[in-house]
Amino acid sequence: MSDLLVNERTRVKRLPKRGAYDRATIDAILDEALICHVGFVVDGAPVVIPTIHWRDGDELYFHGSAASRMLRTLRDGVEACVTVTLLDGLVLARSAFHHSMNYRSVVVFGRARLVDEREEKLRALDRLVEHVVPGRSALVRGPNESELRQTLVLALPIAEASAKIRTGGPIDDAEDYALPVWAGVVPLTLTKGTPIKDETTGAATDSRGA
C-alpha cells in the first residue's frame, strides 16, 4: 500500500478526532460501499454524479458509457473528488443541537487515468462484478468486443485520501442528561432483501423493451 498524502485538502479540519488516514480503514469503507459520488467541474461549476465504484489495490475504479459526460470529462485527467459514505446510525440526543449521525466516509482527490489496455480493462470489469457479488464474474457472460468499446473504465489513485468516521452514542451537555427524553442510536444498515428471480425467457424479451 502506498503512503497517503495528508495535506490541506485531505486533512479532516472539522472535528479532527474523526479523521483517519490509514489505508486499511479507507479500503474497508471503499470495499463495503456500493456507490460513490463523483465530483468534477464543468464550465467552472461543480457536478456531482452517483456511480458504482470498485477498488483494485491502490486504485479506485469507475466505469460507464463511452457517451457519458462524466467519463469523457474525467478521461481528460481533470481534477476529481470521489466521496463514499456509509450511514451507520441516527444519533438522537437530548438537545436538537447534539443530534448527529454515525457514518464512515472517504474522500479521494486526484486525476483519473483511462484504462484502455485490453487485458487490464477485462480484469477491471471482472473486479466490478466481484465487488457487487463475489464469485459471480465466472458465472456470467463476459464482455464482447462491442461492449468493451462501449465502456470506458477509469482508475483514480488512492493517494490523496482521507476517511472521516463517527461512532457511538450522543454526547449531550451535562445539564441536559436530566431531560425526560429518549436518547440513543438507531442503527442503520443497507440490507439485502429476498432476491427476485427474473423469469423472462428469450422469446419474451422483445415485449419488454430495452
Place this chain on the structure above:
Amino acid sequence: MSDLLVNERTRVKRLPKRGAYDRATIDAILDEALICHVGFVVDGAPVVIPTIHWRDGDELYFHGSAASRMLRTLRDGVEACVTVTLLDGLVLARSAFHHSMNYRSVVVFGRARLVDEREEKLRALDRLVEHVVPGRSALVRGPNESELRQTLVLALPIAEASAKIRTGGPIDDAEDYALPVWAGVVPLTLTKGTPIKDETTGAATDSRGA
C-alpha cells in the same frame, strides 16, 4: 410548487428514459434520503462532502458549524451541486455488461442563501429534526443562543433540478436468456435496527469526553 428549469445541466442525457422532472418525484426522493453529497469548487477543483439535508417547500436546506469550510464557501453564493441517491437494488444480469443497479437520484444545481433571520433559522432547525424523526422536535431541548450562533443554515432553491430513476429487472441480450445463470434483482433497503438507548447520566458525562 415552482416550475423546474430543464436545461443542459439538468436534462438527463444518458438513458433519457430514466429522467424525471416533476417536483412530486423529486421531493419524494429528497424527503426519503437521510444524506446528500454537496459539491462545490475550491481553487478550481471539485470538493464533495456528505451532509444531512432536509426540504421545506421549494428549498433544500443543509447546515453545519460556522467553522465549516463547506458552509462558509457556499454562504458566499457560489455554485453548488447537491446530489441525493437512494439505492434500491442490485440488478444481476446474465451478461456482465447488463448488470446494473436500481436507484432513485436527484441532482439540484444552484446557489444557496444564508438563513440568518432568527425565526426562520429556528423553524429550519426544527424541520431538520423532523426530517430525521417526525415528532421529535417538540420533545428535545431546542437551540440556545450560543448554539444558534455556532450553526450556519443554508437554503438552496429546488429550481434547477432533475431526478434519475431505474427500476425493474435485468434487460439482457436476446441470446443470453438461455444461459444457465441466475438473474434478477436483489432488493436493497436502508433498514433501521433496534434502537440502542443511551444510559449515560449527567454525572457520567465527564468521563466520556466530548
